Amino acid sequence: MPKMPSEKRxxxxxxxxxxxxxxxxxxxxxxxxxxxMASAAVVLAKNQFPPHxxxxxxxxxxxxxxxxxxxxxxxxxxxxxxxxKLNERFVRAALKAVxxxxxxxxxxxxxxxxxxxxxxxxxxxxxxxxxxLSQLKAKLYMMVGEHDWYLDLGEKWLELFGQxxxxxxxxxxxxxxxxxxxIVLNSVIVEDYWTESKMTPMERxxxxxxxxxxxxxxxxVGKGYLGDGQxxxxxxxxxxxxxxxxxxxxxxxxxYKYYKPWNFWTDDAEDVQALLRPFKNxxxxxxxxHQPVFNRIGNINFYGMLSTAWPWxxxxxxxxxxxxxxxxxxxxxxxxxxxxxxxxxLANGKANxxxxxxxxxxxxxxxxxxxxxxxEEVPPVPVDPSF
Amino acid sequence: MLKKxxxxxxxxxxxxxxxxxxxxxxxxxxxxxxxxKVITACDGATQVVLxxxxxxxxxxxxxxxxxxxxxxxxxxxxxxxxxxKFTRRDSLxxxxxxxxxxxxxxKWFHDPxxxxxxxxxxxxxxxxxxxxxxxYPKFQIQLKKIALLRDMINWCIENxxxxxxxxxxxxxxxxxxxxxxxxxxxxxxRPHAKILNPGKR
Numbered sequence: 049m050p051k052m053p054s055e056k057r058x059x060x061x062x063x064x065x066x067x068x069x070x071x072x073x074x075x076x077x078x079x080x081x082x083x084x085m086a087s088a089a090v091v092l093a094k095n096q097f098p099p100h101x102x103x104x105x106x107x108x109x110x111x112x113x114x115x116x117x118x119x120x121x122x123x124x125x126x127x128x129x130x131x132x133k134l135n136e137r138f139v140r141a142a143l144k145a146v147x148x149x150x151x152x153x154x155x156x157x158x159x160x161x162x163x164x165x166x167x168x169x170x171x172x173x174x175x176x177x178x179x180x181l182s183q184l185k186a187k188l189y190m191m192v193g194e195h196d197w198y199l200d201l202g203e204k205w206l207e208l209f210g211q212x213x214x215x216x217x218x219x220x221x222x223x224x225x226x227x228x229x230x231i232v233l234n235s236v237i238v239e240d241y242w243t244e245s246k247m248t249p250m251e252r253x254x255x256x257x258x259x260x261x262x263x264x265x266x267x268x269v270g271k272g273y274l275g276d277g278q279x280x281x282x283x284x285x286x287x288x289x290x291x292x293x294x295x296x297x298x299x300x301x302x303x304y305k306y307y308k309p310w311n312f313w314t315d316d317a318e319d320v321q322a323l324l325r326p327f328k329n330x331x332x333x334x335x336x337x338h339q340p341v342f343n344r345i346g347n348i349n350f351y352g353m354l355s356t357a358w359p360w361x362x363x364x365x366x367x368x369x370x371x372x373x374x375x376x377x378x379x380x381x382x383x384x385x386x387x388x389x390x391x392x393x394l395a396n397g398k399a400n401x402x403x404x405x406x407x408x409x410x411x412x413x414x415x416x417x418x419x420x421x422x423x424e425e426v427p428p429v430p431v432d433p434s435f
Numbered sequence: 436m437l438k439k440x441x442x443x444x445x446x447x448x449x450x451x452x453x454x455x456x457x458x459x460x461x462x463x464x465x466x467x468x469x470x471x472k473v474i475t476a477c478d479g480a481t482q483v484v485l486x487x488x489x490x491x492x493x494x495x496x497x498x499x500x501x502x503x504x505x506x507x508x509x510x511x512x513x514x515x516x517x518x519x520k521f522t523r524r525d526s527l528x529x530x531x532x533x534x535x536x537x538x539x540x541x542k543w544f545h546d547p548x549x550x551x552x553x554x555x556x557x558x559x560x561x562x563x564x565x566x567x568x569x570x571y572p573k574f575q576i577q578l579k580k581i582a583l584l585r586d587m588i589n590w591c592i593e594n595x596x597x598x599x600x601x602x603x604x605x606x607x608x609x610x611x612x613x614x615x616x617x618x619x620x621x622x623x624x625r626p627h628a629k630i631l632n633p634g635k636r
Contacts, residue, residue, distance in 0.1 A: 135552040137595070167553065258545065260561035310561050358558065358595075361565035364623045376565065379591065380577040432636075 116395045119226050122149045122186065124388045125162025125335040126355030128195060129180075131172045137382065138167075141356040142180050145388040148404065150185050156390060157225060159186045162335030162353045163193025163236070163300035169253050171204045178208050192219040193300040193335060194236040194267070198256040199249050220278050222285050228294045228393055231285065235299040235314055235334075237272030238265035259310050259360075266308060266315040267301040279319060286323055294329040294397030302334045302352060304345055307363030312337050324348055329397035331415070339385070340403050340411055343368035344418040351391075351401040351413060359385030370422045372413075374405070375430035383407050474502055481510040533613075540614025543607045550596025556588075556611070559595070563618035569628065570635040584612055 127142040129135075149159055161181060166173035174196065181188055190209040197205060202218055213221050219234035241263075242252040255261060265272075270279030289295070297303065303320055306312035314320070324330045330348045338360040341352035350368070359377045367373070377385025383406035392400045398415035405411060409428070417425040472488040475481070483506050488494060494502065544563065547555040560566050568584045575582035578590070585608055589600040601608040619628045 130553045135554070137552060137554075137597075258557065260557055360559070360561065364564070364625055364628075378577070379559075379595070382595070 115398070117392045118395045119157045120152075120154075120390050120392050121158050121160060121225075122152060122156040122388065122390045123160045123162055123333065123353050124149065124181070124356060125160075125353040126164040126193065126338055126357055127177060127180075128164055128167040128355070128357040129173045129177050130167050131170070132176055138357045139176070139180070141383070141386060142177070143183075144383070144406070145356045146180060146183050148388050150183070152390070156186050159184050159188050160232075160298055160333070161188060161190050162298065162333070163191045164195040164335060164355075165190075165193070165205075166196050168250070168257060169196055169199030169204070174204050174208055189223070189230075189232060189298075191232050191298050191300055191335070192234050192236065194238075194256050195253075197234075197236055199253040214281065216277055217281065218274055218278070220281060226393075228296055228397070229289045231282070231295065231297045233269055233282075233297065233299045233303075233320075234278065235269050235301045235303065236267050237269065237274050237278070238267060239271075240273040241265050262309070264309075264311055266313050267311055268315045269299075269303075269317075269320050271316045279316075279323075282320070282323055286327075289327075291326050292328045292397075294393070294399075295324060295327050295331070296391075296393070296399060297324065297330065297332045299332060299334045301336045302341070302343075302350065303332045303348075304343055304350060304368070305366070306337070306341070306343075306368065307366040310360075310363055312363055312366070321345060321348060331391075331399040333391065333399075333401070340374045340405075340413070341368065341371045342401070342413050342418060344370055344421075349399065349415050349418045351399075354385075354387040354389060354403055354405065356386055356388065370418055372411075372427055372429055374408075374411075375432040378407070381407050474506060476506050476510050478510065481506060481513060483509060536610050536613045537617045538614075539606075540610035540612070540617075543611050544614055547596075549592050549601075549607070550598035552597045554596045556591060556596075559591075562622045563615045564623070566615050566619065567628075567635075568612070568616045568619055569630060569632050571633065573634045573636065576636075584615065588612070588615075 124142070124145040127138060127145070129138050129142060132139050149156065159181075165177035165181075192202065192205055192209075196202075197219075202210075206213075206219070210217075210219065213219065218237075220232060222229065222231045224230070238256075241247075241255065247255065255263070258264070269282075270276040286295075297320075299314070299320075301314045302312055303314050303317050305314070305317055324332075325346060327347065332348055332350045333353060334350065335353045335355075337352040338355035338358060339352060339362060340354070341350075341362075343350040359374070361376075362371075362373055374385060385405065385407075387404045387406040389404045390402045392402070394400065394415070398419075400412060400414040403411040403413070411427050413427050414425045417427065470490055472485040472490050472492065472494075474483050474485065483502060485502065488498070543549060544556045544560075547553050549555070557563075566584070566587075571584045571587075572581050574580070575587070578586070582590075585603055588608060588611055592598045593600050623629075
């Protein structure tokens with residue numbers, strides 16, 4: 049019988065492993081680390097066995113000088129709730145995230161909700177979401193997503209969550225926390241597609257809710273039906289902040305251009321990026337993409353958030369180069385590929401992101417990984433390739 | 436003038452002679468088409484080229500009968516082929532039928548009424564992404580058996596969508612299969628979406 053490719057690979061792996069352990073006792077510390085790194089590299093290159101299985105811990109800890117963590121905040125995003133009587137599944141997932149965050153010890157300084165609390169923007173859905181999130185022990189900051197907005201153009205959402213917004217704001221605001229300036233945007237504004245076609249509110253909502261809608265309109269910050277108010281506000285807001293203050297921006301859509309057919313996209317992303325360019329440390333945390341996705345453009349580090357409801361496949365093109373793709377989620381496990389997460393803000397103003405994937409090892413993506421162009425602090429590459 | 440030609444012609448003949456047999460043969464082949472007898476049928480299109488009859492040669496009666504039979508057979512064969520050929524109208528009809536089935540599939544793929552909890556297929560599979568129809572049949576580890584695409588469609592309807600499975604010959608099932616296969620092959624530019632790969636995990 050000829051050997052199947054998998055059998056050949058396994059045989060080779062066992063051979064290499066044996067050789068590796070044979071040479072181990074003969075090494076001094078320096079050579080030992082070198083061998084450990086090499087072994088890890090072999091495993092990574094093969095993509096066949098989990099890197100944890102024999103990557104030596106010491107190799108990771110040998111990295112010099114860790115920067116102190118100044119504070120942490122947590123996030124929950126994209127819960128896509130229906131009414132409870134219609135769909136328990138997504139309610140379970142949202143509650144799981146709340147439990148997760150409440151179990152963090154020490155507690156995060158605050159929790160950001162990343163948008164798409166509701167699936168179809170209905171009052172019952174938004175109220176259910178508010179009720180679930182009210183169980184959080186830490187302070188909550190809300191951001192809006194398109195699923196919350198397009199049934200009534202934000203009316204109910206603003207009523208429930210918009211009490212402390214600045215004048216003239218449709219969901220955008222900023223706050224300061226321990227020397228870091230936080231900005232929350234409403235990045236899901238599109239041009240008016242409903243008036244001329246005389247859509248009912250529910251038709252408008254469903255048009256927007258369909259990710260693969262071939263007629264879908266691209267998200268913007270300051271070019272949609274609300275005009276450029278948000279961009280003008282952002283300019284004024286940033287004018288008050290010194291250039292070495294670390295900035296963290298929350299946006300529902302990615303503030304860059306990833307894949308237009310699914311609206312993984314902000315049409316005027318460059319305008320926002322330009323306003324953020326003069327600042328030394330800028331991090332953008334976005335929802336909407338339901339997957340581990342990370343990017344660096346100029347001075348800005350971008351991290352996508354996980355959804356609690358379902359993971360989205362990676363788009364066929366346009367994926368940021370620095371992203372390490374999560375391998376395909378197991379559809380038989382409701383919680384695979386979904387989760388919540390935390391962000392560590394470091395003393396030097398950088399931010400690291402921890403993806404708390406519910407059915408997998410957590411994935412840590414550091415600012416250093418992004419800023420080294422993917423050369424340092426590389427997160428573990430998944431066992432199987434993403435499809 | 437004549438004097439010049441009488442000099443050039445022997446030179447050419449000499450040249451041919453010295454350039455060898457091969458080039459002579461090639462030259463002969465090139466000219467052969469013109470030399471051979473071509474008989475055209477009364478339809479003005481069907482032709483036979485006779486290799487063994489020179490252009491100006493008059494054929495014997497037997498030979499002429501043989502050629503005529505050959506011409507008739509060729510004509511009949513071509514006609515038979517043409518009658519099985521489809522017209523542009525045919526292909527437009529087929530295209531429209533296919534499009535209608537794919538669109539029907541698209542409709543159901545985006546319809547939460549297959550389930551009971553508001554979820555529709557496209558919510559996890561925009562543009563039918565991550566459905567990989569090209570990998571079926573395959574051993575579906577979680578089901579512990581060989582699955583076809585329709586088994587997984589039904590699995591999704593029963594589980595995440597909390598609905599009733601469709602019969603295998605349900606027109607909605609067939610239409611969704613048509614949409615999924617079409618969407619993957621036409622909307623995903625990556626090569627693996629276009630290559631059959633049964634058994635791939």
